[in-house]
Structures are given as C-alpha cells and as structure tokens.
Amino acid sequence: MSANASAVRVRSDGPRRARRGRGAGLGLAAWLIGLLFFLPIAWMALTSFHSESDAATNPPSWAASLTLDGYREFFGVGGGASPWPSLINSTVASLASTLFVLLLALPAAYALSIRPVRKWTDVLFFFLSTKMLPVVAGLLPIYLFAKNTHFLDNIWLLVILYTSMNLPIAVWMMQSFLAEVPVAIIEAARVDGARLPTVLARVVAPIALPGIAATALICFIFSWNELLFARVLTGVVAETAPVFLTGFITSQGLFLAKVCAASLVISLPVLAAGFAAQDKLVQGLSLGAVK
Structure with a gap:
C-alpha cells in the first residue's frame, strides 16, 4: 500500500x-x-536631471552629474515662459470633459444594458463607428466653425470636443459594466418609488463604481494627452500642456534635458491618477471577465 x-x-x-x-x-x-x-x-x-551637454552625448553617460536646470527652465525660473496657464487649461479641459462624459454615458449605458432598447447592438456599433473617421479628416470643418463663431482659442471648445471624442468609448465600456448590475436590485428600488435619477445615483453608480472609475481614468488620459485639436484650435489663452511641450522644439535645436523634464512633469497628473485609482481600474477592466 x-x-x-x-x-x-x-x-x-x-x-x-x-x-x-x-x-x-x-x-x-x-x-x-x-x-x-x-x-x-x-x-x-534620468536624462531630465542632466545638463544639456551631458544629455546630448552619444553614447549617453549614466554617470553624468545631476542638475535641476531642466526643471528650472521648464517652470520659467530666470525669465522663461511659465507652464502654469497651460497646465491649468489641461486640467480644466480634462476634468470638465470627463465629468460631462460620465453624466451623458451613464444614462445611455443604462438604456443599452439594464433597460435595453430595440437593436441595442446596432446602437453600440454606431457609437463605435464614430471613432473610425480619422480626427484630421474633421479638423477643417471644426476649425471653420470655430472661426466663424469666434470660438477659437477658447478652452470650452476643447471641452466640447473632448466630450464628443470620449463619449462613444465611455458608452461602450460602461454598457458592459452596467450589464453586470443585478436587475433585481433596480426593480426593488423602482418598487420603493425611486425615480430614474435616484436609481442611477444611489443604486447603479455605487455598484458599478469600479467600471465608472476605469472609464473616467481612460477619458481623462485621452483628454490630457490630446494634441491635434489643441494645437490647431488654440493659441495663447487656451494653450494646453501638450502644446506647451512642443514649444521646446525650436529652430535652434532640440533641448533634450529640458524636454525630458517637461515631459515628466506633464505626465505626473496622469501617473498620479492612475496610481490612485489602480485598484478600481483593474477591478473595472476585469469586471465581467469571469462568469
């Protein structure tokens, strides 16, 4: 044995x-x-803490002396342009557009998942098909419209564009998240007399919070990193952080250390948002993956 x-x-x-x-x-x-x-x-x-001469060496040197000159020049210490107006514009455009996207996408996703409309798959395909047109193809009509309505160099134009740009993705994502919400809980709330706004705010949103957080983070990242619309439709007043970053590439050359410092600072809000919501992001993106 x-x-x-x-x-x-x-x-x-x-x-x-x-x-x-x-x-x-x-x-x-x-x-x-x-x-x-x-x-x-x-x-x-590492390159952002080097001097321009050390950053431009080929092959690059790991043991070069460290300095904060790149960050000083980025923040305008000594008479350079200040990045704070551009950072504020990016923050306003990204947060406002993300908020509007969530307010519009949550009812739409509710209608397509929990209270499905007829041929809801065709509706989802229509939302997704709006992303198949290259952004540059619609740039000229948008520019002419903004010019004729005196809406150029206005941060709220970017808010509207970013909202329309991210709304199809948000509806598509949140539809799959809301499909996992138990219908019995919603029916119980409706029996108790809860209206649709109350159901969305107090029943659906808390249950689907990981999915909402994942959608909000992705929309925020897309808005923060967007360059084409901001480059063409803004000037001085509504300039965003990515547009400000392109200003370091001049006819005099590419200042590598300063560009690395600016890129790192501009990436920090996205990295901080992703780190703060990483548990919700992973939970939201994996929601419904295992039955």
Whole structure:
C-alpha cells in the first residue's frame, strides 16, 4: 500500500511541478516585458536631471552629474515662459470633459444594458463607428466653425470636443459594466418609488463604481494627452500642456534635458491618477471577465 501511495503521489506531483514551472516562466516573462516598457521612462527621468551637454552625448553617460536646470527652465525660473496657464487649461479641459462624459454615458449605458432598447447592438456599433473617421479628416470643418463663431482659442471648445471624442468609448465600456448590475436590485428600488435619477445615483453608480472609475481614468488620459485639436484650435489663452511641450522644439535645436523634464512633469497628473485609482481600474477592466 505504501509503495502504491508513493507512486500515486509521484504521479500527482509531476503535473503540479510542471504548472509551477510554467507559472514561474510566465511571471518572469511578465517582469521582463514590464521592465522593457519601464526602461524608456526611467531613462527619460534620468536624462531630465542632466545638463544639456551631458544629455546630448552619444553614447549617453549614466554617470553624468545631476542638475535641476531642466526643471528650472521648464517652470520659467530666470525669465522663461511659465507652464502654469497651460497646465491649468489641461486640467480644466480634462476634468470638465470627463465629468460631462460620465453624466451623458451613464444614462445611455443604462438604456443599452439594464433597460435595453430595440437593436441595442446596432446602437453600440454606431457609437463605435464614430471613432473610425480619422480626427484630421474633421479638423477643417471644426476649425471653420470655430472661426466663424469666434470660438477659437477658447478652452470650452476643447471641452466640447473632448466630450464628443470620449463619449462613444465611455458608452461602450460602461454598457458592459452596467450589464453586470443585478436587475433585481433596480426593480426593488423602482418598487420603493425611486425615480430614474435616484436609481442611477444611489443604486447603479455605487455598484458599478469600479467600471465608472476605469472609464473616467481612460477619458481623462485621452483628454490630457490630446494634441491635434489643441494645437490647431488654440493659441495663447487656451494653450494646453501638450502644446506647451512642443514649444521646446525650436529652430535652434532640440533641448533634450529640458524636454525630458517637461515631459515628466506633464505626465505626473496622469501617473498620479492612475496610481490612485489602480485598484478600481483593474477591478473595472476585469469586471465581467469571469462568469
């Protein structure tokens, strides 16, 4: 009996060791891929603390002396242009458009998931089809409209454009999130006399909060990083942070250390938002993945 038990244990341990080996291999591959994506960011951060002469060396030097000159020039210390108006414009445009997207996408996703309309799949395809047109194809009509209505160089024009740009993605994402909300809870709230705004605010939104947070973060990132509309439709008053960043590339050359410092500072709000909402982001993006 003991010999048979030992043989059975050896046979059962074999597949377990193989699974552990595959798991370790996949974990190592994930770490290598993560490092591959992280190295350019780390190199950009290190270059931002170098002087322009050290940053321009080829091959680059890891042991070069560190300095804050790039950050001083970015923040306008010593008479340069201040980045704060551009950062404020990006913050206003990104937060306002994200808020409007959530206010519009939540009822639309509710109608397409919990209270489905006829041919709701066709509606979702229509929302997604609006993203198939290249942005540059609609740039000229938008520019002419903004010019004729005296709406150029206005931050609220960007808010409207970013809202319309992110709304199809938000509806598509939130429809899948809201489809996981138990219908019985909503029906119980309606039996108690709750109207649609109350159902959305007090029943649906708390349950689908991870999905809403994931959608909001993605819309915020898209709005913050948008360059084409901001570059063409703004000037001095409504200039955003990505447009301000392009100002460091001049006819005199590319100031690498200063560009790296500016890129790192402009990326910090997105990185901070992603770090603060990482648990909600992972939970929201994986919602409904396992039945």
